Amino acid sequence: MAKDYIIDIQHLSKSFGGVKVLDDINFYVRRGEFVTLLGPSGCGKTTLLRQIAGFIAPDEGKILLEGKDISGIPPYERPLNTVFQCYALFPHLDVYDNIAFGLKLQKVPPKETEVRVKKMLKMVSMTDYEDRSVDSLSGGQQQRVAIARALVNYPKVLLLDEPLAALDLKMRKDMQMELKEIHRKMGITFIYVTHDQEEALTLSDTIVVLNEGKIQQIGTPTDIYNEPCNSFVADFIGDSTILNGTMICDRKVEFMGHEFDCVDEGFGENVPVDVVVRPEDVYIMNHLEGSQFSGKVKSCIFKGVHYEMFVETDTGYELMVQDYNAFEPGSEVGLLIRPNDIQVMHKERTCNTFKARVSDAEHIEMLGRHWECKVPEGCAEGDELVAEVDFDKVELLDHQDDGRLAGEVHFLLYKGDHYHLTILTDDGDHIWVDTNDIWDKGDLVGIDIAFGAIKLSRSNG
Amino acid sequence: MVKRSTWSLPYFIFMVVFVVLPLLLIVLYAFQDGAGHFTLSNITRFFTDSDSLQTFALSIEVALENTLICILLGYPAAWILSNRKLNRSAVTVMLFIMPMWINALMRTLATAELFNMLGFTLGKGTLLFGMVYDYIPFMIYPIYNILMKMDSSYAEAAEDLGATPWKVFWKVTVPLSMPGVMSGVLMVFMPTVSTFAISEFLTNNKIKLFGTIIQENINSSMWNYGAALAFIMLIIIGLTSLMGDNKQAEAEGGLI
Numbered sequence: 001m002a003k004d005y006i007i008d009i010q011h012l013s014k015s016f017g018g019v020k021v022l023d024d025i026n027f028y029v030r031r032g033e034f035v036t037l038l039g040p041s042g043c044g045k046t047t048l049l050r051q052i053a054g055f056i057a058p059d060e061g062k063i064l065l066e067g068k069d070i071s072g073i074p075p076y077e078r079p080l081n082t083v084f085q086c087y088a089l090f091p092h093l094d095v096y097d098n099i100a101f102g103l104k105l106q107k108v109p110p111k112e113t114e115v116r117v118k119k120m121l122k123m124v125s126m127t128d129y130e131d132r133s134v135d136s137l138s139g140g141q142q143q144r145v146a147i148a149r150a151l152v153n154y155p156k157v158l159l160l161d162e163p164l165a166a167l168d169l170k171m172r173k174d175m176q177m178e179l180k181e182i183h184r185k186m187g188i189t190f191i192y193v194t195h196d197q198e199e200a201l202t203l204s205d206t207i208v209v210l211n212e213g214k215i216q217q218i219g220t221p222t223d224i225y226n227e228p229c230n231s232f233v234a235d236f237i238g239d240s241t242i243l244n245g246t247m248i249c250d251r252k253v254e255f256m257g258h259e260f261d262c263v264d265e266g267f268g269e270n271v272p273v274d275v276v277v278r279p280e281d282v283y284i285m286n287h288l289e290g291s292q293f294s295g296k297v298k299s300c301i302f303k304g305v306h307y308e309m310f311v312e313t314d315t316g317y318e319l320m321v322q323d324y325n326a327f328e329p330g331s332e333v334g335l336l337i338r339p340n341d342i343q344v345m346h347k348e349r350t351c352n353t354f355k356a357r358v359s360d361a362e363h364i365e366m367l368g369r370h371w372e373c374k375v376p377e378g379c380a381e382g383d384e385l386v387a388e389v390d391f392d393k394v395e396l397l398d399h400q401d402d403g404r405l406a407g408e409v410h411f412l413l414y415k416g417d418h419y420h421l422t423i424l425t426d427d428g429d430h431i432w433v434d435t436n437d438i439w440d441k442g443d444l445v446g447i448d449i450a451f452g453a454i455k456l457s458r459s460n461g
Numbered sequence: 462m463v464k465r466s467t468w469s470l471p472y473f474i475f476m477v478v479f480v481v482l483p484l485l486l487i488v489l490y491a492f493q494d495g496a497g498h499f500t501l502s503n504i505t506r507f508f509t510d511s512d513s514l515q516t517f518a519l520s521i522e523v524a525l526e527n528t529l530i531c532i533l534l535g536y537p538a539a540w541i542l543s544n545r546k547l548n549r550s551a552v553t554v555m556l557f558i559m560p561m562w563i564n565a566l567m568r569t570l571a572t573a574e575l576f577n578m579l580g581f582t583l584g585k586g587t588l589l590f591g592m593v594y595d596y597i598p599f600m601i602y603p604i605y606n607i608l609m610k611m612d613s614s615y616a617e618a619a620e621d622l623g624a625t626p627w628k629v630f631w632k633v634t635v636p637l638s639m640p641g642v643m644s645g646v647l648m649v650f651m652p653t654v655s656t657f658a659i660s661e662f663l664t665n666n667k668i669k670l671f672g673t674i675i676q677e678n679i680n681s682s683m684w685n686y687g688a689a690l691a692f693i694m695l696i697i698i699g700l701t702s703l704m705g706d707n708k709q710a711e712a713e714g715g716l717i
Contacts, residue, residue: 053621055617055620074620075617075620075621076620076621076622076623076624076625076626076628077623080621081621081622082617082618082621084614084617084618086612086614088612088614088615088617088618089618090615090618090619090633090636090637091637092636092637092639101619101622101624101632102622102623105622105623105624105628106623149622150621150622153622153623
């Protein structure tokens with residue numbers, strides 16, 4: 001085992017009140033690395049950080065620091081320090097005493113303490129502020145003191161919990177640069193938690209993308225951006241159009257009704273895939289020569305550096321395009337996507353799959369409800385079956401009471417000509433739905449599945 | 462249309478009649494002799510009368526002891542009540558506050574009866590017991606209040622910086638809860654200096670406190686000397702409350 005990992009997290013799981021917040025988390029951090037845990041709110045990233053800091057004990061799994069399991073060690077004995085989101089500076093102490101807090105506890109001689117505190121104040125550009133009370137500081141200054149207070153102890157790893165979330169945009173950008181500079185100067189390993197993908201891409205050596213308690217992808221910012229491994233990552237990081245496609249054969253993929261050359265291999269033949277196209281990778285031109293397909297500009301918005309346009313393709317798909325030139329809405333354009341810029345991903349699923357149990361000749365039990373459907377011949381009551389329901393066969397209703405099941409829109413993805421929704425039912429099951437109707441995240445919906453939409457098969461295949 | 466400021470008139474009149482006038486009368490009486498002439502003799506009499514001075518010293522001593530015991534017992538109680546791991550129900554908090562619902566005189570009389578029944582000799586010990594019993598809720602409540610409102614991230618930050626739970630308590634929790642302690646001190650110390658009912662019932666008047674001699678003087682129609690003593694006490698109480706008067710205590714201290 002490589003011993004150069006300063007932090008090695010193995011099979012970490014944590015539940016709160018029966019809900020799995022973290023599910024089998026595995027990753028490592030190299031010495032001196034800047035690692036970002038990135039994900040939407042509620043994805044478990046802060047819980048993960050608090051477990052590394054020692055405020056929450058994991059249910060299962062190990063946290064190794066330089067090869068030693070620290071899961072059982074209290075926070076005050078871990079050689080790690082945290083920068084809290086709310087800063088948590090001690091209001092009864094001045095700036096100097098806040099920063100010296102850790103050193104005094106370690107009984108560092110006063111002379112050395114003074115030297116180290118002054119050095120830190122200089123590092124965060126807060127010299128001459130040592131006698132100020134923390135209440136008199138601005139948000140940005142408090143942030144600097146919080147960083148100095150943690151770093152002055154020379155921790156093996158610095159943990160940062162959304163440290164810039166409370167600052168305004170301009171200040172956040174400045175602090176990002178300063179953090180990177182501090183990381184470079186001190187050579188200390190940073191583990192950084194944020195929900196801001198741009199911040200993650202700017203700062204990190206490695207990004208760990210989390211969603212719903214699971215690691216989605218680990219990679220460098222370029223990897224994560226250019227080669228997202230699933231539609232969640234592609235959607236969460238940067239702008240993108242995610243489309244259903246079919247891998248015809250190696251290096252050939254079909255989507256939006258057209259065939260494209262690509263660089264991906266090994267998917268097999270005629271395999272359904274997800275295709276990601278970044279808006280800046282679509283070439284747009286006012287003539288059709290040299291283009292792969294045509295389209296009509298629907299809207300054009302000036303975004304500062306570039307224009308953002310939505311183009312309806314000749315086959316009826318909506319594609320986001322970014323270009324330095326503006327194309328008038330209504331104009332006919334030619335479009336081109338280069339093989340290198342097409343990212344093909346395995347589909348996580350091609351239809352809903354549920355466990356079902358036969359209740360009688362015409363009914364099954366599935367998702368905790370009874371459903372009428374055609375039970376295959378030779379199935380007896382109580383048999384375990386696998387039920388498959390296509391995404392577009394699930395009906396969503398405006399009122400929760402109208403459906404057989406009630407749920408909430410959990411995640412939505414626009415796929416060029418329809419929406420792909422993840423519905424979380426009140427019982428905690430996931431149902432995936434393709435629909436042309438517009439829903440928002442958090443909408444409460446009733447769910448129904450029509451007779452005949454449920455395809456049953458034996459669980460052993 | 463009547464101006465809104467006139468709405469406060471009844472309160473203003475109330476304050477004048479029941480607070481300002483009596484205070485003025487105290488000052489007036491304190492500086493007059495029986496015949497209504499201006500004099501400083503009432504004040505000088507107190508400072509030259511060793512009995513009065515001794516009673517005064519004893520009152521301060523008892524009040525200080527009471528306050529100290531209230532802090533020593535009340536702080537841990539407030540801490541336990543505010544700790545979500547140790548106390549999960551609001552009922553326990555209510556049990557601590559509930560004695561405040563009952564008239565202090567009733568409680569004191571009941572305590573005295575209890576001591577009589579158990580055969581304890583009434584004296585300083587029973588006096589202190591009664592005082593602590595009467596005043597400890599006023600110490601617990603503001604401290605409990607401030608501990609409840611305290612952001613747990615301070616304790617976490619301290620622990621993160623290497624403080625053991627013991628050190629977290631002394632270096633963060635206690636200093637940050639000082640405004641609550643100050644409120645508690647004001648609410649316990651000031652009333653105990655002037656109390657007389659507790660000493661009357663719980664020591665059978667064996668121990669006389671400052672409040673007792675004021676009451677005795679006024680009861681025996683020595684209005685001027687009684688007023689002078691009350692005036693001196695007011696000054697002392699005013700001074701102690703100035704001592705604790707900082708903005709933070711007002712903002713975070715709960716009851717005061």
